Amino acid sequence: MNRPILSIALLLVAAAVTNKAARTAEPGTAPSEAVSTFHTILRLHAVAADQRKRSVIPGTDGWLFFAPEFRSLTVGPFWSDHAQKVSRANNKRYADPLEPIVDFHRQLNSAGIRLLVVPVPAKVAVYPEQLDKNTAFESTRTNTRAVPPRIDIHHQAFHKLLASRGVEVIDLMPVFLARRHDRLGPLYCKTDTHWSGRGVAVAAATILKTLKEPAWLRGLSRTNSATMTRPVSITGDLARMLAPDKPDRESLPLTFLGKPNKGGRPIPIPIARNSPVLITGDSHTLVFHDPALHATGAGLPDHIAAGLGIPVDLVGVRGSGATATRISLLRRRDNLEGKKLVIWCFSIREYTESFSGWRKVPVIRR
Numbered sequence: 001m002n003r004p005i006l007s008i009a010l011l012l013v014a015a016a017v018t019n020k021a022a023r024t025a026e027p028g029t030a031p032s033e034a035v036s037t038f039h040t041i042l043r044l045h046a047v048a049a050d051q052r053k054r055s056v057i058p059g060t061d062g063w064l065f066f067a068p069e070f071r072s073l074t075v076g077p078f079w080s081d082h083a084q085k086v087s088r089a090n091n092k093r094y095a096d097p098l099e100p101i102v103d104f105h106r107q108l109n110s111a112g113i114r115l116l117v118v119p120v121p122a123k124v125a126v127y128p129e130q131l132d133k134n135t136a137f138e139s140t141r142t143n144t145r146a147v148p149p150r151i152d153i154h155h156q157a158f159h160k161l162l163a164s165r166g167v168e169v170i171d172l173m174p175v176f177l178a179r180r181h182d183r184l185g186p187l188y189c190k191t192d193t194h195w196s197g198r199g200v201a202v203a204a205a206t207i208l209k210t211l212k213e214p215a216w217l218r219g220l221s222r223t224n225s226a227t228m229t230r231p232v233s234i235t236g237d238l239a240r241m242l243a244p245d246k247p248d249r250e251s252l253p254l255t256f257l258g259k260p261n262k263g264g265r266p267i268p269i270p271i272a273r274n275s276p277v278l279i280t281g282d283s284h285t286l287v288f289h290d291p292a293l294h295a296t297g298a299g300l301p302d303h304i305a306a307g308l309g310i311p312v313d314l315v316g317v318r319g320s321g322a323t324a325t326r327i328s329l330l331r332r333r334d335n336l337e338g339k340k341l342v343i344w345c346f347s348i349r350e351y352t353e354s355f356s357g358w359r360k361v362p363v364i365r366r
Contacts, residue, residue: 032149034149035149035150035151035153038128038135038151039073039074039151040074041131041132042070042071042073042074042124042131042151043070043071043074045057045067045070045131046067046068046070046071046074049067049070050067050071054067054241055067055068055238055241056238056241056242057070057131058242059124059130059131059132060129060130060131060132060133061130061190062190062191062248062250063127063130063131063190063191064190064191064192064236064238064239064242065123065124065131065238066123066193066238066349068349068353069122069123069124069347069348069349070122070124071349071352071353072122072348072349072351072352072353073122073124073125073151073152073154073155073348075154075352076154077154077157077158078097078154078158078351078352079096079097079098079158079161079351080096080098083095083096083097083098084096086352087352087354087357088352088353088354088355089354089355089356089357089358090355090356090357091357092357093357094323094356094357094358094359095357095358096358097158097322097350097351097358098158098161098162098165099360100322100323100358100359100360100361101117101162101167101358102162102165102166102167103360104326104344104361104363105117105165105166105167105168106166107362107363107364108336108342108363108364109166110364110366111335111336111339111364112340113336113339113340113341113342114168114214114340114341114342115167115168115342115344116168116169116170116207116210116211116341116342116343116344117162117167117168117169117170117344118169118170118172118203118207118281118343118344118345118346119155119159119169119171119172119345119346119347119348119350119351120172120195120203120284120345120346120347120348121152121155121172121173121176121348122152122347122348122349123188123193124151125150125151125152125173126173126176126177126180126187126188127180127186127188128148128151129148147177147178147180148177150173150177152173152348155348155351156171156173158351159171170206170207170210172202172203172206175202175206176199176202179202182198182202184198184229184253185197185198185252185253186198186199186252187199187202189234189236189250189252190236190250191234191235191236191238191239191247191248191249191250192234192236192237192238192239192250192287192294193236193237193238193347194237194283194284194287194293195284195287196252197232197252197253197254197255197288197298198252198253200287200288200298200299200300200303201255201303203300203345204300204303204304204307205303205307207304207343208304208307208308211308211341214340214341216276216340217276217308217310220276220309220310221310222308222309222310223259223309223310224309225257225258225259225260225266225269225305225306225309226257226258226259226260226261226266227255227256227257227266227306228255228256228265228266229253229254229255229256230253230254230256230265231251231252231253231254232251232252232253232254232294232295233249233250233251234249234250234251234252234294234295235247235248235249236248236250254288254295254298255298255303256268256295256297256298256302257269257297257298257302257303257305257306258297258302258306265297266297267297268289268296268297268302269302269305269306269311269312270311271301271311271312271313271314272310272311272312272313273313274313274338275310275311275312275313276310276338276339276340276341277304277308277310277312277313277339277340277341277342277343278312278313278314278315278336278339278341278342278343279300279301279304279312279313279314279315279316279342279343279345280314280315280316280321280325280326280328280329280342280343280344280345281316281317281321281325281343281344281345281346282316282317282318282319282320282321282325282345282346282347282350283316283317283318283319283321284300284321284345284346284347285299285300285301285314285316285321285345286299286316286318287299287300288302289301289302289314290316292318293318300345301314304343313339315328315329320346320350320354320355320356321344321345321346321347321350322346322350322354322356322357322358323354323356323357323358323359323361324356325344326359326361326363327361329361329363330361330362330363335363335364335365335366336363336364
């Protein structure tokens, strides 16, 4: 089925089908009619992609989207009694993300370590019009720019639940929606599953604003970092999936940070195992930092290190950040000794799309 026919079919079905997510939503999470219709469109796109065994959904103007993110936005509540019905975890015992996240928070809190959970919003939730130019919402306006409503209603409800259990969640959606027309470029790569260099910078600034000036940081020796912003050409993973023989390339600005380097790009600050700050999670912690992911010196660890003025520690994985990173921390066998802050960053699709699921892991043993 070609894309124009698929689009017509989606619109016809979306107009006729009552959104199942609206019927099963928990109190306070029911979507508006427009959001419900858009959820239906996303769900149908995800089903069509699954049937065709494809992971990439083409949008407009060269934008590409990752099908699992569409599914993650539309399965409805995905925790507690709902988890086993909607999770793609191979072992349904590990379907529910709620208790493992709360357990990790409790472990860290007992050791005097602050946990910040930083879920990365889905690209299509920030740029819904890039899926289809005909997408129309009754939008609010910020600085004369239209801002779409939040379509991540179930993730929003889950984050509020985590907060009620004591977990500190940085909700990036409000700032991402406000900054989605950033003058230095989009917050996501057009042809890649990850946020862009601008997305990294905006997320890091939001994290640093939340941290303010922690007492433990005041007594440490801190250094100023140099910065340099310049365009970089990348071949995104979605572009490679869509056309492996001749993938499209895109250019985007990256801000490189690190030690001053006269006449050249700043020298990245090395990762430090003994740092009081640990960044952990999926490949959003590695993109533009790991040379295998487009660049070095411009990723989340680089921005956080520059903002704090100290090196950071890093345990990131190319894959699911749900359980694997905490297993890596367990294998260190150091009880996170000396850590004061853990920033746990992963894509929102991890909640439902992680095949390995969510396990409780005894990272700190006493």
